[in-house]
Amino acid sequence: MKTIAGRIAFNLFAWTVVLVTAFPLIWMILTSVKPQFELFRIPPTFWPEQITFEHYVRLIYETPFLKYMRNSLILGFATTIVVVVVATLGAHSLVRFRYPGRERLAQMVLFTYLLPSVVLILPLYLMMVWLGIANTIFSLVIAYTTFALPYALWLLRSFMQGIPDDLEAAALVDGATRMEAFVDVILPQALPGIISTSLFTFILAWNEYLYALVLVNTDEARPLTTGVMSMLVSAFNIEWSLLMAASVMMSLPLIIIFAFLQTYLTRGFGAGGVKG
Amino acid sequence: MADVLFQKVRKAFGSAVAVKSLDLAIGSGEFVSLLGPSGCGKTTTLRMLAGLEFPTEGEIRIGDRVVNAVPPGQRDIAMVFQSYALYPHMSVAENIAYPLKKRGIGRAERDAKVASVAATLQLGALLDRKPRQLSGGQQQRVALGRALVRDPKVFLLDEPLSNLDAKLRAHMRAELIELHRKLGKTFIYVTHDQLEAMTMSDRVAVMHEGDLQQFGAPMQVYEKPANLFVAGFIGSPAMNLLAGVLEPSGSGLAFVRQGLRLAVGDGGQAGQKVTLGVRPEDIALGSGPFVATVRIVEPTGHETIVIADIGGQSAIVRVQPDTAYAVGSETPFAVRTSRLHAFDSVTGARLDLAFALPAS
Structure with a gap:
């Protein structure tokens, strides 16, 4: 060069x-x-x-686009919150506490990630019906959590392994309870990991298509991915202009998030190599 | 009255036993070092006292309170970690104030205490910095400050000087001694460095493989090591340990090994295997009834270390730097019989034997 x-x-x-x-x-x-x-x-x-901008106007005023957008935002944020809260606590437990089968547990969690998601759809659908939550956004939140959680858990685990044990011990000796030590000391240290995990999860929930297609079939619960498809793509006709306008608006939230947090995301990719 | 008391404390991690059965009473205001090689259980002992590990068996008391089930924050202790464990996202002032905050002390009082501790440790100018902007020595001071600000009953220090360079370590050693004198609080100090333990402590607890080997004043541990392990561990260069056997000689006994024969007063039995301990400074080269071969000469400036062959075994001898010894030469030597140590070779326990040079 x-x-x-x-x-x-x-x-x-x-x-x-x-x-x-x-x-x-x-x-x-x-x-x-x-x-x-x-x-x-x-x-x-x-x-x-x-x-x-007629396509945008039509999309917003004449179609259920905004409803799908709302569903997608609820779905994205709810999944992210559930996954990050569970994964942060879970990763902390896997890293910090000694109990029998700890390593095995971590491996088993990853094992579910190895299954193709198609395999899990039917059992999940039956479960949702049985629980009486089929056809709701909540059912999708649970479904996405099942495959976002293992990855999030492993990502955060490698982040938390980089946080020295002594920090938490020091906080305990200084008078903090376990929860206080976690909030005051561990969380700020794991923040880059938590942010990149949130991003991964949000993107995953935002872009997911297959589960949304199978598990949900009312407009009340449909997210953007399947909603836009069913609304604009039929066997006879594709509304290209509306589809493109919808695609632009679907991409916007991700592009905005990326622009602000991309440094965290790249750090997330390098996690595991980040020690102490 | 004892300030800290371990009673039959045992700690096992699964099948690995870190501390076997520890009985230790530490007086109020004492500076006690837990000394031993890595893996001897000293850090586990300290962490049990801090409440970061829980004893498998036995009882730990601080003051007159059994603390086995008391969480670390309520034990009235403060701890300085080897890694300092400063909170990276907090400023120096926030780090020092953290224990006060967790005790619900108001902002004004917190600020006043932080300022006073910062003045004591000369940290005033650094209060707004983050730990990563500090040198190792400064980080060490902040860690001390965080312990001091609480005014605890007992200070626990886990190898606090081992990450500093040699010069700074000597300086901080002096500061810690000064601090202990000023505060009058109980200090419990874990180290593998015998120099630190010997110079700073009122008493030293030597540990090995989860067992307390000896607990006494530094000079007592040095001059009357309780067993072979302590004899070999304390002192630098290490004590020479020469294996031999007690044989009948005339009306009494004699310690006999290749190249060495000493008359033994009371005690001991004929045929008993005994290890003779001789400190490097207690061998006098130049004249005497025995002969050694000089192997290596290491001048250090203020003294010279000679490694000599005594009856097939290397022995370290400390001599004045003004005498020259030729490598390979044979030289007569004597031992200071009043300062010899004897240990049972089988059990390792100290034997009280009196030695005398053979009549020449």
Whole structure:
């Protein structure tokens, strides 16, 4: 990378990769602001000749889009809260307390993660029916928790292994109860891990399609992924312009979250290597 | 009255026994070191006293209260950890104030106490910094400050100096002695460094493999080691341990091994296997009834360490630096019979034998 030519070549390559990756996103945004008649013109236009937000207006006022959005937000936040609370306490227990079968337990938790999610759908569905919570957002929260939790637990476990035992011991000697020591000392230390775990979980819940499709079939509980599909994609017709507008609005929350917290996310990927 | 009392305390982790059956009484205001190699149970003992581990059997008392089931925060103790264990997300002031906060002490009083402790430990200028912005020595002071601010009955220190460089360690050693004198509180200090234990303590508890080997004043432990382990562990360079046997000689007994023969006064039985302990400074090279071969000469400046072969075994001898010894040469030597130690080779227990040089 010493010579100018080398640097230019590297930059060209990097930008090519970025463009290839970003092109569908750009195309999605551009399509969402093109008027209907421009969409199927041949040859296609890249830059819209006329910019319109009619699709967004239609989406918001004439379709149940906002209801799906609300469902997705509830689903995303509820899943994240449940998973992070359980995984943080669970990871702390796996790291800090000595009890028989501790390692085995951690491995078994990961084992559920190895099963293809399709395998779990039917048993889960039957369970939801039996519990009487089928067709609710809550049933999806529970379903997502089953496959987000193992990963979250392992991610947080490796974060917590990096926190020295002495810190908690010091807090106990200083007069804190176990819970106080956890809140005052462990949580602040595990915060980067908790944030990246939250992100992973939220993204997972936000983007999930299969479980939502199988477990929920009323508009009252449908999240964006399946809602938008069932609303705009039918056997006879695909409403491309609305679909693109919906896709842009679905992507926005994630893009905003990413922009603010991406440093934590990359740190999450490196977890396990982060010690002391 | 004893301030801290261990009664038949045993601690096992699964099948591994860390502390076997510890009886230890520590007086009020004493500075006591728990000394031993790693794995001897000293840190477990301290952590049991802190309430971070619970004894499998036995009773621990602080003052007149049995504390077996008392949580760490209510034991009226403070602890300084080897790693300092400062809370990384809190400033120095917040770190020191934390124990007060947990006791529900109001902000004004907290600030006043933190300020006074900071003044004692010269931390005033650092109060707003985070621990990672401090040097090792400064972190050590903050850890001490966090212990001091509580004004506890007993201070527990777990190898607090082992992460400092040699110069700073010597300095902090002096400061700790000074601090103990000033506060008059009970200090219990865990270390594997005999220099720290010997220089700072009123009494030293030597531990090995979960057993208390000897508990006494530093000079007593040095001059009358209770068994072979203590004899070999205390002292640097270590005591020379020469195995031999008691044989009948004339009307009495003699300690005999290759290259060495000493008359023994009262005590002992013919045929008993005995290990003779000789400190490096208690061998006098130059004249005497025995002969040693000089193997290695190590001048350190203020003294010279000679490693000599005595009847097939290496022995360490401490000599004045002004005499030169040629490597490979044979030199006569004597031992200071009044300062010899004898141990039963089988049980390791100390034997009270009086030795005398053979009549020449």
